[in-house]
Structures are given as C-alpha cells and as structure tokens.
Amino acid sequence: MVPQYVIYYRVSTKRQGDSGLGLQAQRAYIDHFYQGKPILAEFTEVQSGKDVFNRPELKKALTLCQERKAVLVVAKIDRLSRNTEQALTIYRELEGRLESCDIPNLDKFTLTLFIAIADRERELISIRTKGALIQKVKQSGQWRKGSEAFATGEAARLGHVIIKARAADNVNSRLAGAMITKLVNEGYNWSEIARQLNQAGFRTPRGKAYQAVQVQRLHQRG
Incomplete structure (x- = not known):
C-alpha cells in the first residue's frame, strides 16, 4: 500500500504567519523531499511550540492521519515539538507514522535522541548564562554596563x-x-x-x- 502524507507547518508568531517568515523555508523542504508523493492535506499553525496539546491545526492533522492511516510530515522536528515527552506521545498515537525532513530514517530512537539533545543544550546554555552572571556580580558587585549597541x-x-x-x-x-x-x-x-x-x-x-x-x-x- 502506497503511504499517504499529511503536512504540518508551524510558525511561532502572528507576524511570521502573516509574512510567511519561516513558512516559506518549511515549504521548500517539503517540496524538495515530497514532490510527487500523495499528499492528503496541509495544515498551518501560527502558535508557540510550548504545548502541542493546545494546537487546533495539529489536532486536525493528527485526526486525519489516524482516520486514513497517513504519515504526518514536518519540515523540521522542532516545528512539531521541542519537548521529548510530547513528541513521543504523538509518535505513539501515530504508531510511528511520523517523518521529518531534517531527520532521515526517523524512528523512536532518533526522535528521542534528537529532541533530548536539543532540550539538554538549551538547559545548559541557560545554566551557563546564569552562572556567569552570578560570578560577575560576586566579583564586581554589578553586571557590566551595557554598550551603546x-x-x-x-x-x-x-x-x-x-x-x-x-x-x-x-x-x-x-x-x-x-x-x-x-x-x-x-x-x-x-x-x-x-x-x-x-x-x-x-x-x-x-x-x-x-x-x-x-x-x-x-x-x-x-
């Protein structure tokens, strides 16, 4: 049976949704990798990526995938979620029918690894930034004066x-x-x-x- 595909796009702000910022790049990736493949529908969300369970367009896309046993496709995995648990929940609901242009041969292991690394790196950056600020305050009593820029x-x-x-x-x-x-x-x-x-x-x-x-x-x- 030839698989069918449901495409999901997401931009983070209303401004991006109106201007096409980010959306154009996502479409370019999808067009490149899925040209000529049977696409059932496309859904575009203008919303933050924090909570996948409050996205109406994603819900529509998931419902269609479940009804038609279709594959959900995103241009980049962070357009779906930046949270490991949420991404795995969707993966399980779709019984593994999830593909992302930036992760060839996506499976449960690569999905978990890719998002977990991204989450960990963001956490470490936050810790390093806060730690550097605390040490600077201890040394000089205040943070450096900002430049004109x-x-x-x-x-x-x-x-x-x-x-x-x-x-x-x-x-x-x-x-x-x-x-x-x-x-x-x-x-x-x-x-x-x-x-x-x-x-x-x-x-x-x-x-x-x-x-x-x-x-x-x-x-x-x-």
Whole structure:
C-alpha cells in the first residue's frame, strides 16, 4: 500500500504567519523531499511550540492521519515539538507514522535522541548564562554596563541574525546530507550528486555551489 502524507507547518508568531517568515523555508523542504508523493492535506499553525496539546491545526492533522492511516510530515522536528515527552506521545498515537525532513530514517530512537539533545543544550546554555552572571556580580558587585549597541538593541538584533544564519546553515547541511545519502544509495557518483544538489538550490555554508569533494566530505562527516 502506497503511504499517504499529511503536512504540518508551524510558525511561532502572528507576524511570521502573516509574512510567511519561516513558512516559506518549511515549504521548500517539503517540496524538495515530497514532490510527487500523495499528499492528503496541509495544515498551518501560527502558535508557540510550548504545548502541542493546545494546537487546533495539529489536532486536525493528527485526526486525519489516524482516520486514513497517513504519515504526518514536518519540515523540521522542532516545528512539531521541542519537548521529548510530547513528541513521543504523538509518535505513539501515530504508531510511528511520523517523518521529518531534517531527520532521515526517523524512528523512536532518533526522535528521542534528537529532541533530548536539543532540550539538554538549551538547559545548559541557560545554566551557563546564569552562572556567569552570578560570578560577575560576586566579583564586581554589578553586571557590566551595557554598550551603546546593547542599549539601543542593535547588538541583540545582530546576534539574532547571526544565530539564525548559523541555524539555517546547519539545517541546510542536514538536508543536503540526507539527499546525498539517498543518491549514494542509488549509485550516483560525487560529481553527479553535486550537480543535483546545485540544481535543487542547495549551497555550501559559504554560499557557493557544491563540488564533488565537498559532497564527499559532507557525506563522510554525516
């Protein structure tokens, strides 16, 4: 039986929902990996990712998947949830019929590992930040005076741009890696794979076209 797919998109704010920020990238990933596959429906949510159980569009998507025994698909797993328990609950409800473009061959183990690592890293960043602040206050009695860029918000804006760019590079590399693995298994050589990556719109972290040697390195690193 040929599987059918239900696509779920999520953006975190009303502004993002109106502007398409983030949604366009999600659609690009889905179009790339699921072009030509039977898609039953698409659902788009404009809501925070904190609680999956208060998302009406996700509920509709899950209900349709259960009724039609379809596969739920997300562009990135954090669009579904950033909470391990919630993600596993959905995985069990769907009897494993869950796919994400950024996790090739997703199963219970990889799902648990991927989200648990993300959760742990966010927790450690919070602990390190708070610890550094406490130590600084103990040493000097107050936190350092903010620079002009900090006061005007320019530093925060630039930091957000850098973080977002790095995150995009990581996601693009994972998606490119998934495509490389697929093409390697189909018997394509490095040069042909590089050509197909470039035709699909993929670029290296430096914004350049892929060459055979870069394809090989990315595959070996993955």
